[in-house]
Amino acid sequence: MTQTKRFLVYVASNHAGLESERYEVTRQLARMGILTCGFPCREDTSPYDWNLARSQIEDADLFLMILGDEYGPMAPTGISYLHREFVHAQSLSKPVLSFIKNSLPSPVQTDSHRRLAGFHNVISKASCRLWHLREELVSHVKTAVVNALSNKSGGWQKLEATDLVQIEVESNEAPLKVDNKQWLQQSRQLIRLQLSAKVYEAGNNTLEEISVSLRWDAIFACAARLMSSPASEEKIRAALEELAQEEVKGRLLKKHPLAHAIDDIRINRAQFTELVKQWLQHGLVVNKSVSGRDAWKLSAQGITRLISISAQKAT
Structure with a gap:
């Protein structure tokens, strides 16, 4: 029996403010027959497991990042965990898709806002799309993922x-x-x-x-x-x-x-x-x-x- 290969996408995001967006994106990917891995970066649970995140990013065929209004929990390196995941994915020379929420600038610029703006500048040098509404995000993800994986080899196959x-x-x-x-x-x-x-x-x-x-x-x-x-x-x-x-x-x-x-x-x-x-x-x-x-x-x-x-x- 011929088995179909399925691509594996690492979905990266912060937890705060993006719960429903992440759910809709992973559901859309599932509808497309795509496997997903990754876990949202959050501060209210057990310590962040960088070794696990790193291995999953390396296993994945594509790295997909959703960025909202928060820079996110900070890693010991001085950047957020999400930023760290993004940098690692880029270093592997694998497809990286980023989706940045198009929000109004805050009247009060905190250190977190400045870090987020700096992260925006880093992301904008690669492939990225702006989104405002959840439906718009899901539509962008669907189109971008199809284009990114259309000519890509690899994929995963179910074992006997x-x-x-x-x-x-x-x-x-x-x-x-x-x-x-x-x-x-x-x-x-x-x-x-x-x-x-x-x-x-x-x-x-x-x-x-x-x-x-x-x-x-x-x-x-x-x-x-x-x-x-x-x-x-x-x-x-x-x-x-x-x-x-x-x-x-x-x-x-x-x-x-x-x-x-x-x-x-x-x-x-x-x-x-x-x-x-x-x-x-x-x-x-x-x-x-x-x-x-x-x-x-x-x-x-x-x-x-x-x-x-x-x-x-x-x-």
Whole structure:
């Protein structure tokens, strides 16, 4: 049976004042056979989950932002969470559609109003449409999304039930045998992690490349603690990025003394793939397929090595 691919759209908005508009937009997208993800930025619930938002933006085929009368809750970077999502989507070079509410200027200009006006200026440099009434917004969204996705490849496809079962992928290559002496030597090797980070300075953000030297055993132990059950690439990468975070921020703030934030620290994708390949070759992890996506779990050998690393730290 032929399965139809459906596009995934990340819908970004603040919560305050846009509840009904967001509902109507997501309903219109559903009518068009489009899947949606994302959650409104709000201050009255649990803390904002940037890692979740970032991963959803990266998974989506298109980023759609609805901007109302509020700049929105602020992120530690000095910009709103919504602004942060917009910047990240742009950095991925994926289609970005913005819809700005055409409101009368406030007679009293607060700091929030000035930030909102500045955000308008940033958005206006890309693809954006003004809206006033909810019906007008929905009409603009329908037209813009059709145009943006008309010639786009990609999309998502429903998995068969058998694909939802966790399947352990057996490697064709036998694990490399490493004796304790070799293991000790390897575990003490320094690995230069290649990372990138966004530096926020004077209202702008720039992408900086940086390398951080960490011991092989520290890197493996950091990842291994997540792999008692199958862990996704996203989860493992986030842990390694957090491991390097303090040094990355310290060095970049020293290089950019006027910067007010360092954010979005990411490990080089090719290097992460190489690390996982090494772990597989040494029989430390096994590859799993969970809901059609790669994940990794510690093998018996990996558990033994993790215990060994922990014991060395304790002595």
